[in-house]
Amino acid sequence: MAVNVIWQDRIRRLFTVSLSELSPFRREESYVSIDIGSNSIKMVEACTSGDHLELLNWGAVPTPSAAIQNNMVTEPERVAEVVRGLLESKGVRARRAVTAVPGPAVMIKRVTLPAQSAQDIENTILFEAGNFIPEDLDNVNLDYQIIDHLEESKQMEVLLVAAKRDIVSSYSDTLRSAGLIPLVVDVDYFALDNMYELNYDPVPDQVIALVNIGARYSSINILRGGRSTFTGDVPVGGRDITEALTRDLGVSAEEAEQVKAGREIGGVSVEQATMALGPATDALIDEIHYALSFFWTAATDERIDALYITGGAARVPELRQRLAVRAEAPVEIADPLARVALASSVDAAALRQRAPEFAVAMGLAVRRPQDK
16 A cells, blocks of 8 residues: 555654664765754764774864753754864864754654555554654654564564654754754764664673763663664763852862863862762662653563663763762763774874764764665
8 A cells, every 4th residue: 555645744753773884884975963952052973884884083172052942952053063173173074964862852652553565654653653753643753663573472562753844954954054954863862872883792681781871861772682772861970060169179070071071180189080970879869760760660571681881971080980880780881983994084082082972973974875
């Protein structure tokens, strides 16, 4: 049965291709990944070369003040100007781009449907979407991914993802204004998934939690055997730690960032810094644990085998150890460059020092426009 052309137009792709679909044994033209956060904008230029991903260029700049509001780019021209300047300063000529909307901006639901053809499923998807999306479907971008085929019951598990069209457009239009051609708009949850798949070997039945600590919120993606089973976010991030340190230690925001990085600053002893960091990091850990409790409640027979943390605050002293105690699982700082080849022109030492900040950008680097 043919899909109604109007319905088909409503299913605007948010994600398109997994790492396993990258074409091996050839070098492609490069893509630019742009991770637009509320605190900073991260850029990665990369391409597939042979059977691996090669990073050609990278950079980061502060996001213009108040340019991101309610998960939306509210000052697209200001952000575009900054992105354009970053690309020019790094000599990036590639124009094909990939970006992501923040997790809190999307609606996600997993549904079990009768097994059906690719032609029929889009009609079913639109019907299911109408039942859980509190918006007119004309006002949203909708995508889906078949995540499992249940042969015995002749059913399939499908992941539905929806985002308000104006939010998606705020990111894609910003890239266009910067002179880029946005080909894929992903979601940061799934970019983390791709980052993990790119650099680690999923173990069957192993449960992994990926936690990206952003400036204003932290996103969580729980994988079982490499497959996403739970996504969520908490309204606490690295900026909250910075603000707590400026308040409790009486230091500037710049000095607070030094404390977060484990560096000593004048007028603040190691003991004072440690005492201030404890409550600040515990507030974040409490929120992460609270979000994980929803997963534990839904999956009563599951436990988390390991957590991988990313983001600018991932290296805050003692955060990893304190989170491990609370979650009762080992915690590692994820390496988004573990299996990525670096071009000879890349300052590897400088990049690796900031690698946790580029987890989402590296996950975006493997996305390609392709129909499912």
